[in-house]
Amino acid sequence: MKKPIHIIFLGPPGCGKGTQAQKLINEFGFVQLSTGDMLRAAINSGSKIGKHAKSAIDKGNLVSDDIVIGIVRDRIFNAECAGGYMLDGFPRTLAQADKLDQILSEHHQKIDVVIRLCVPDDLVLRRIAGRRFHLASGRSYNIEFNPPLIEGKDDITGEQLVQREDDNEEIVQSRLNTYHEQTEPLVRFYEEKGILTAIDGTRDPEEIYSKIKQTLNQVPA
Numbered sequence: 001m002k003k004p005i006h007i008i009f010l011g012p013p014g015c016g017k018g019t020q021a022q023k024l025i026n027e028f029g030f031v032q033l034s035t036g037d038m039l040r041a042a043i044n045s046g047s048k049i050g051k052h053a054k055s056a057i058d059k060g061n062l063v064s065d066d067i068v069i070g071i072v073r074d075r076i077f078n079a080e081c082a083g084g085y086m087l088d089g090f091p092r093t094l095a096q097a098d099k100l101d102q103i104l105s106e107h108h109q110k111i112d113v114v115i116r117l118c119v120p121d122d123l124v125l126r127r128i129a130g131r132r133f134h135l136a137s138g139r140s141y142n143i144e145f146n147p148p149l150i151e152g153k154d155d156i157t158g159e160q161l162v163q164r165e166d167d168n169e170e171i172v173q174s175r176l177n178t179y180h181e182q183t184e185p186l187v188r189f190y191e192e193k194g195i196l197t198a199i200d201g202t203r204d205p206e207e208i209y210s211k212i213k214q215t216l217n218q219v220p221a
């Protein structure tokens with residue numbers, strides 16, 4: 001995969017976007033742009049954007065389109081993304097998708113492929129309840145499906161794993177509702193452009209990964 005490739009990962013929270021993105025980073029050195037990670041970094045830094053984002057994130061609502069479009073625009077044309085990138089958690093509304101198309105076309109770029117990971121709500125709820133993160137690297141684990149070697153510790157650094165505050169059941173339900181109402185319409189949007197591939201996200205992560213690689217190999221040069 002030599003040519004820069006621009007990928008969107010689409011799916012509900014807990015569908016495995018982060019896990020699959022991490023595999024592509026490890027094998028190909030792809031750059032992952034996760035708006036959720038960027039917003040959490042803004043919250044931790046105490047910035048104005050972070051303050052705006054926090055109240056929406058805490059309720060499981062979406063942060064305003066203008067803010068997320070701004071933070072994505074600040075990154076996607078940087079040198080680090082010259083070899084391509086994976087958008088994880090963006091776009092999440094039709095307005096974001098339209099704006100993304102517009103800013104990419106101004107830079108003679110386009111999204112090459114949208115990978116949709118399909119996972120039913122009941123499995124999302126089970127997966128998220130067991131999610132644990134290593135904050136510094138973004139590595140994720142699941143106490144039920146993908147446990148760390150030592151309970152509560154990151155495999156590589158041995159540092160403490162944490163649970164995200166918005167991973168509690170009530171907020172996850174609200175994030176799922178938000179997904180169905182505001183993000184799912186993007187499936188049709190990208191299907192109509194002929195660039196969407198849907199993959200069963202309930203399968204084994206390695207099987208999903210090999211399907212993703214097959215899909216990327218079929219992207220026209």
Ligand code: AMP
Nearest residue numbers: 035036056057061062063068089090092
């Ligand atoms: P994530 O880590 O992708 O699950 O995102 C965590 C939270 O950040 C979401 O529940 C939203 O509140 C917010 N967020 C992340 N990406 C976006 C986006 N593209 N548009 C609006 N809000 C977002």
